[in-house]
Amino acid sequence: MVGAHPFHMVGEKYARAVLEAADAIPLLIPSLAEELRLDELLERLDGIFFTGSPSNVEPHHYDGTPSEPGTLHDPARDATTLPLIRKAVQAGIPVLGVCRGFQEMNVAFGGTLHQKVHEVPGYSDHRDDTTQPLEAQYAPAHEVRLERGGLLWPMAGADRIQVNSLHSQGIARLGPDLVVEARAPDGLIEAFHVRNAPRFAVAVQWHPEWQVMSNPFSRALFAAFGSASRERAQSK
Numbered sequence: 001m002v003g004a005h006p007f008h009m010v011g012e013k014y015a016r017a018v019l020e021a022a023d024a025i026p027l028l029i030p031s032l033a034e035e036l037r038l039d040e041l042l043e044r045l046d047g048i049f050f051t052g053s054p055s056n057v058e059p060h061h062y063d064g065t066p067s068e069p070g071t072l073h074d075p076a077r078d079a080t081t082l083p084l085i086r087k088a089v090q091a092g093i094p095v096l097g098v099c100r101g102f103q104e105m106n107v108a109f110g111g112t113l114h115q116k117v118h119e120v121p122g123y124s125d126h127r128d129d130t131t132q133p134l135e136a137q138y139a140p141a142h143e144v145r146l147e148r149g150g151l152l153w154p155m156a157g158a159d160r161i162q163v164n165s166l167h168s169q170g171i172a173r174l175g176p177d178l179v180v181e182a183r184a185p186d187g188l189i190e191a192f193h194v195r196n197a198p199r200f201a202v203a204v205q206w207h208p209e210w211q212v213m214s215n216p217f218s219r220a221l222f223a224a225f226g227s228a229s230r231e232r233a234q235s236k
Contacts, residue, residue: 008032014051014098017209021219022047022226033079038087047094047200047229050081050101052207056169057082057103062112071115082108089194089201094228096221097203099167102191105203109175109194117170117188124186126205128166138210141165144182144190151193151202152181155220163190163206170205200228 001007008030018026024047030036055074059067061082067073081101085108088095097105103113118125128137140162146153153159171189174180181191181202194201202225208218 010051013209013212014049017212017218017222018049018226021212021222022049022229023223024226024229029080029084031074031076031080033076033083036080038084042084042087042091042093045088045093046233047096047225048084048088049225050085050095050097050104050203051209052099052101053077055100056115057100057107057113059113059115062107064113064115067115078104085109089197092198092232094200094225094232095194095202096200096225098209099205099207102203102205103169103171105194106171106175106178106192109177111171111175111178112173114170114172116168118168122186123170123188124184126165126170126184126188127168128164137166138164138207142184144184144206146182146191147180150179150181151200151224152191152221155224156217161217163204163208164210166207167205199232200225 008028010028015026018024053074055072055077058073058075058078059065061078081104085095085105107113114120117123118127141164143160143162145160146156174189174192177195178192179195180189181193184190190206191204208221212218212222
């Protein structure tokens with residue numbers, strides 16, 4: 001809601017990352033699950049980017065306990081993205097998930113989430129300090145260890161990269177069709193790909209869209225998504 005009216009919107013940083021780093025045209029998909037004909041929609045798309053959001057996936061989608069009062073949810077988005085993710089991957093449409101999109105993809109493939117990672121024994125506090133300016137909130141916060149032989153390791157050319165950290169939720173159980181691509185020092189899964197996906201199907205917990213053009217790894221990630229999307233377009 002913006003004022004008294006419902007809106008469908010996307011952050012500019014996400015749109016610019018698609019435009020500049022993926023070299024693609026960003027178009028918003030409205031969260032109108034009941035009205036959208038998903039199969040027809042997928043025929044018209046070359047790739048789908050599931051972005052971050054202030055809202056969390058409602059826990060009933062993964063048999064989680066009810067959220068604490070005041071937790072932001074977006075049931076219309078859940079109703080749209082959760083079925084769309086599986087349909088897109090099965091149809092061979094490239095997908096990229098970031099933050100909430102990463103969590104959505106895990107839930108869509110049968111995984112579960114910790115609602116407050118910082119309260120789970122053994123895990124660090126992965127939240128950002130919202131009292132700080134954006135440059136500080138999105139600054140590198142910790143490293144992740146990339147899995148050799150994965151899809152992300154060749155993009156980095158190294159075993160470890162530094163990433164930002166702006167999330168309270170995290171993966172509890174990884175979906176059975178997903179393969180770990182990266183972990184934080186505390187062992188929390190920070191990236192995965194979909195096993196046996198026909199095309200690019202990757203998600204990361206951090207925010208590579210932030211100042212994407214100044215980060216070589218982030219540029220490479222979006223470029224790979226864009227390349228897979230153009231390949232999909234040419235195959236139609």
